[in-house]
Amino acid sequence: MLTERQRMILNAIVDDYIRSAEPVGSRSISKRGEVSYSPATIRNEMSDLEELGFLEQPHTSAGRIPSHKGYRYYVDHLVQFGTLLPTELEMMKSFFAEKLNATEQVIQHAATILANMTNYTSIVLGPEMFSTSLRHFQLLPLTDTTAVAIVVTNTGHVENKTVTLPAGISSSDLEQMVNLLNHKLVGVPLYKLKSQLFSEVGDEMSRHVSQYEELIGIVENVLKSDEENRVFLSGATNMLTQPEFKDVDKVKTILDLLDETPTLLKMISSAQNGIQVRIGTENNHQAINNCSLITATYTMDGEAMGTIGILGPTRMEYGKVIGLLDFLSKNMTAVLQHWNK
Amino acid sequence: MLTERQRMILNAIVDDYIRSAEPVGSRSISKRGEVSYSPATIRNEMSDLEELGFLEQPHTSAGRIPSHKGYRYYVDHLVQFGTLLPTELEMMKSFFAEKLNATEQVIQHAATILANMTNYTSIVLGPEMFSTSLRHFQLLPLTDTTAVAIVVTNTGHVENKTVTLPAGISSSDLEQMVNLLNHKLVGVPLYKLKSQLFSEVGDEMSRHVSQYEELIGIVENVLKSDEENRVFLSGATNMLTQPEFKDVDKVKTILDLLDETPTLLKMISSAQNGIQVRIGTENNHQAINNCSLITATYTMDGEAMGTIGILGPTRMEYGKVIGLLDFLSKNMTAVLQHWNK
DNA sequence: GCTTAGCACTCATTAAAGAGGAGTGCTAAC
DNA sequence: GTTAGCACTCCTCTTTAATGAGTGCTAAGC
Numbered sequence: 001m002l003t004e005r006q007r008m009i010l011n012a013i014v015d016d017y018i019r020s021a022e023p024v025g026s027r028s029i030s031k032r033g034e035v036s037y038s039p040a041t042i043r044n045e046m047s048d049l050e051e052l053g054f055l056e057q058p059h060t061s062a063g064r065i066p067s068h069k070g071y072r073y074y075v076d077h078l079v080q081f082g083t084l085l086p087t088e089l090e091m092m093k094s095f096f097a098e099k100l101n102a103t104e105q106v107i108q109h110a111a112t113i114l115a116n117m118t119n120y121t122s123i124v125l126g127p128e129m130f131s132t133s134l135r136h137f138q139l140l141p142l143t144d145t146t147a148v149a150i151v152v153t154n155t156g157h158v159e160n161k162t163v164t165l166p167a168g169i170s171s172s173d174l175e176q177m178v179n180l181l182n183h184k185l186v187g188v189p190l191y192k193l194k195s196q197l198f199s200e201v202g203d204e205m206s207r208h209v210s211q212y213e214e215l216i217g218i219v220e221n222v223l224k225s226d227e228e229n230r231v232f233l234s235g236a237t238n239m240l241t242q243p244e245f246k247d248v249d250k251v252k253t254i255l256d257l258l259d260e261t262p263t264l265l266k267m268i269s270s271a272q273n274g275i276q277v278r279i280g281t282e283n284n285h286q287a288i289n290n291c292s293l294i295t296a297t298y299t300m301d302g303e304a305m306g307t308i309g310i311l312g313p314t315r316m317e318y319g320k321v322i323g324l325l326d327f328l329s330k331n332m333t334a335v336l337q338h339w340n341k
Numbered sequence: 342m343l344t345e346r347q348r349m350i351l352n353a354i355v356d357d358y359i360r361s362a363e364p365v366g367s368r369s370i371s372k373r374g375e376v377s378y379s380p381a382t383i384r385n386e387m388s389d390l391e392e393l394g395f396l397e398q399p400h401t402s403a404g405r406i407p408s409h410k411g412y413r414y415y416v417d418h419l420v421q422f423g424t425l426l427p428t429e430l431e432m433m434k435s436f437f438a439e440k441l442n443a444t445e446q447v448i449q450h451a452a453t454i455l456a457n458m459t460n461y462t463s464i465v466l467g468p469e470m471f472s473t474s475l476r477h478f479q480l481l482p483l484t485d486t487t488a489v490a491i492v493v494t495n496t497g498h499v500e501n502k503t504v505t506l507p508a509g510i511s512s513s514d515l516e517q518m519v520n521l522l523n524h525k526l527v528g529v530p531l532y533k534l535k536s537q538l539f540s541e542v543g544d545e546m547s548r549h550v551s552q553y554e555e556l557i558g559i560v561e562n563v564l565k566s567d568e569e570n571r572v573f574l575s576g577a578t579n580m581l582t583q584p585e586f587k588d589v590d591k592v593k594t595i596l597d598l599l600d601e602t603p604t605l606l607k608m609i610s611s612a613q614n615g616i617q618v619r620i621g622t623e624n625n626h627q628a629i630n631n632c633s634l635i636t637a638t639y640t641m642d643g644e645a646m647g648t649i650g651i652l653g654p655t656r657m658e659y660g661k662v663i664g665l666l667d668f669l670s671k672n673m674t675a676v677l678q679h680w681n682k
Numbered sequence: 683g684c685t686t687a688g689c690a691c692t693c694a695t696t697a698a699a700g701a702g703g704a705g706t707g708c709t710a711a712c
Numbered sequence: 713g714t715t716a717g718c719a720c721t722c723c724t725c726t727t728t729a730a731t732g733a734g735t736g737c738t739a740a741g742c
Contacts, residue, residue, distance in 0.1 A: 378685075378686085379685070379686050379687080380686090381685075381686050381687070381688095382684085382685055382686065385685090399694090400692085400693060400694070401691090401692050401693060402691085402692045402693045402694070403693080403694075
């Protein structure tokens with residue numbers, strides 16, 4: 001619905017604005033060379049683009065800046081994915097070459113490296129715990145009524161939580177039950193635990209099933225309490241370097257949002273497979289109405305495991321970030337696979 | 342060395358400045374009533390106080406603000422500890438009434454509540470792991486060469502780390518050794534592990550001591566990797582609400598510092614017993630030259646366990662914060678004791 | 683001798699006014 | 713359809729002046 005020339009002009013304006021953070025005037029577009037028309041012609045097109053909702057004008061005598069709709073069009077039709085610069089590639093290589101022997105470390109490190117490379121804020125969602133399987137379950141009594149429950153997954157991930165013990169179970173009974181659970185349920189994917197419980201354990205000791213269920217409840221409880229720990233944040237203070245956030249009050253609402261792990265979790269875990277860009281209000285959070293979130297999911301054996309996200313101002317370097325996320329998410333699998341197999 | 346009147350004036354100036362964040366003039370001191378002298382007299386004293394280094398003047402025609410030395414004198418001789426307001430007491434009570442069944446949660450929650458009550462940033466150092474004792478040690482093989490090591494302390498704290506296994510140990514040997522270690526070393530304070538190893542285990546299997554040592558090394562390794570997790574931060578963004586930090590660049594260096602857990606750890610773990618106030622440059626960190634850190638240590642059974650700290654601008658409410666920290670640190674023991682015994 | 687009223691002086695802050703300039707929209711010519 | 717020309721808008725920056733809070737000093741008062 002846009003003419004080729006309009007697309008070129010829109011593209012030039014967005015590019016320019018991303019670079020400079022200043023409203024873009026017709027003359028500076030004309031001088032760039034890509035669009036070889038006079039400023040007057042470009043002005044006419046800009047006027048049309050504004051009428052169509054792709055551009056905005058801060059005030060009459062200023063240049064144009066992209067509207068949300070403009071960014072959307074840019075992202076959907078115009079942006080070209082960046083390829084990694086030699087230095088970036090170098091950093092990536094050294095990241096993948098590193099000997100990190102825990103999934104968390106890989107994720108955490110990925111977050112850090114992304115934040116450093118982009119100068120934006122990175123939000124990374126670690127592997128979905130429920131897609132892994134039970135490696136070991138243990139219950140260590142602390143007092144008469146409490147114990148620390150420990151769940152180890154096949155990925156080497158350890159979760160623990162101090163729990164209140166089910167009433168009316170003797171410690172020897174408890175031990176026996178834990179042993180049986182381990183014997184029968186090790187290797188079972190976590191999300192299947194409950195159903196497996198009935199087919200495996202239920203047969204043998206049907207009269208105690210309710211107590212077993214309580215134990216499985218503990219396991220699930222331990223894992224659920226972990227959800228928030230899946231979120232890794234890095235470079236939050238990079239927000240402070242963006243000219244649009246030089247006002248302390250604005251940036252505070254953003255940083256406060258970044259402090260709320262549950263909100264972050266909801267935000268990033270709602271990402272679709274592949275690369276997704278959510279611009280401004282599409283994020284549905286007042287505080288980041290002037291931010292864009294670019295997410296990429298990473299997989300293992302074809303299954304979605306987690307999400308990598310970059311949060312920056314709407315005026316962010318979409319091409320570069322998408323390129324980086326694409327590269328990282330695709331190669332992430334390799335690293336994780338190495339340690340989880 | 343200061344006259345009574347000078348002390349009163351200094352006190353009034355610091356109080357006023359803490360409240361208003363504006364240079365304090367002689368007239369406003371005179372009007373407060375505490376010092377019933379004319380502005381001219383007060384001006385003379387202020388001039389003397391400046392000469393003595395307790396006050397500073399931003400420019401000729403401005404009021405005075407306290408210098409670091411002025412704050413130091415205020416903290417050492419003038420400030421009166423705040424008593425908790427009814428609302429504050431209420432918050433404290435509900436905090437202590439809460440059923441938190443893990444030390445980490447207590448600490449984390451203490452940090453949050455402090456940040457909220459003071460509107461400053463709280464840095465809390467959790468219990469020293471090495472002062473607790475071994476509850477359980479476990480090694481779960483993941484691959485041929487790696488395993489996840491799990492250490493549980495008597496406080497219900499669980500640490501884990503994926504480790505590379507010592508070369509040349511069969512899995513059954515390993516199991517046997519872990520069992521023996523558990524048998525002999527459970528209940529031993531963590532800092533005594535190594536020495537105890539020799540007296541307990543060394544006798545029985547002297548030829549394998551080096552391998553045992555390697556296992557203990559793993560235990561210590563697991564615990565060391567935890568040091569950073571002892572630090573809990575809350576209310577970092579509160580810094581943004583302080584008028585002295587309305588400049589984004591200044592506040593960025595502070596927030597960046599707060600992101601460096603190891604630095605925080607060093608900073609807060611160097612606190613002396615009891616309540617300590619470090620003003621401005623006394624913190625030895627460029628980034629927080631305009632901040633003060635007030636710390637209080639909390640104990641259990643007379644032994645130092647950890648530290649609670651509040652970081653704010655040098656112009657912070659010393660009296661109130663010291664009152665809060667005093668109250669909290671003294672009552673903290675009670676909560677922790679409840680769950681660790 | 684300590685205290686204080688009086689006054690000149692300093693200097694940050696604020697408001698107003700003007701100059702400059704970037705950029706637009708429109709019109710008319712190419 | 714394209715573009716040069718031009719009047720117009722409005723932000724930004726600078727200058728200037730006014731305001732006022734606060735000081736330091738001197739001399740008078742108690």
